[in-house]
Amino acid sequence: MAIYDRIGGGYATTRRADPRIGRHLAEALAGARRVVNVGAGTGSYEPEGTAQVVAVEPSAVMRAQRRTGAAPCVEAVAADLPFADGSFDAAMAVLTVHHWPDPLAGLDELRRVARRQVILTFDPGAHLGLWLVHDYLPEMLELAGSNPPTPTAIADHLGGGSVREVPIPADCFDGFLWAYWRRPSAYLDPDVQASISGIAQLPAALVAERMVRLAADLDAGRWRERNQDLLDRDEVDGGFRLVVCGD
Ligand SMILES: C[S@@+](CC[C@H](N)C(=O)[O-])C[C@H]1O[C@@H](n2cnc3c(N)ncnc32)[C@H](O)[C@@H]1O
Numbered sequence: 001m002a003i004y005d006r007i008g009g010g011y012a013t014t015r016r017a018d019p020r021i022g023r024h025l026a027e028a029l030a031g032a033r034r035v036v037n038v039g040a041g042t043g044s045y046e047p048e049g050t051a052q053v054v055a056v057e058p059s060a061v062m063r064a065q066r067r068t069g070a071a072p073c074v075e076a077v078a079a080d081l082p083f084a085d086g087s088f089d090a091a092m093a094v095l096t097v098h099h100w101p102d103p104l105a106g107l108d109e110l111r112r113v114a115r116r117q118v119i120l121t122f123d124p125g126a127h128l129g130l131w132l133v134h135d136y137l138p139e140m141l142e143l144a145g146s147n148p149p150t151p152t153a154i155a156d157h158l159g160g161g162s163v164r165e166v167p168i169p170a171d172c173f174d175g176f177l178w179a180y181w182r183r184p185s186a187y188l189d190p191d192v193q194a195s196i197s198g199i200a201q202l203p204a205a206l207v208a209e210r211m212v213r214l215a216a217d218l219d220a221g222r223w224r225e226r227n228q229d230l231l232d233r234d235e236v237d238g239g240f241r242l243v244v245c246g247d
Helices: 003-008 019-028 105-112 131-136 137-140 153-159 185-190 192-196 203-218 222-226
Strands: 034-038 052-056 088-094 114-122 161-165 240-246
Touching: 034 105, 052 192, 088 105, 088 137, 088 192, 105 114, 105 153, 114 153, 131 137, 131 185, 131 203, 131 222, 153 161, 153 240, 185 192, 203 222
Parallel strands: 034 052, 034 088, 088 114
Antiparallel strands: 114 240, 161 240
16 A cells, blocks of 8 residues: 555645745746656645646545646656656656655656656755654654655766755745744644654554653743754754756
């Protein structure tokens, strides 16, 4: 069963494209007329009006949440794309490479079907340095997907390209792991927990116990004390990187 068939039920409600992140992707996709979005999920960050888009998504639960009028979506996986060589100007892959069982095979496929590859991914070291992981849920470090190829390794594998930081705003709209780095009480919300794959894959009882501890730390002011350095920041480096390779 595709992992998101199990954990992706409420994705469309908490995971919405954040325009500040979307700008980086739009710039990287500029000029591309035919775009394939691999691991497309519900369609966040897909170009609208500027390109003809085909989405690829293995999970039926995710495909079912695509909005009416979204780009057509094919059931397939990154490592075996059902397209001829060079079918697209650009292939995009947003926050999905870490879920691929064979990331390098998937990257080879992006390169085979498209002249440009635009990948939003994360540097595992920085990404898993979030206080939520090291202070409350270190078990996330052991999950499949916690150690994908680094952005530099991805660029190297694709023949070289640029790797740029994508900072995460303090009021990020896209509810991924880092979205609430300065809004700690959000992580107590079961809907938020369910839409972060690293939390959704952990045993529910363990998450509940650790969130009781987070709530107590928030009440007692301990979280604030420990995370003073974050409080006056408007954006942060959560390890998110945009890799752009090809033409
Ligand atoms: C965190 S979601 C990202 C979805 C979307 N790109 C976004 O930014 O909202 C990860 C997606 O990768 C998909 N996925 C998992 N394994 C995959 C694979 N082997 N090939 C392609 N997509 C995969 C999941 O089904 C899920 O929709």
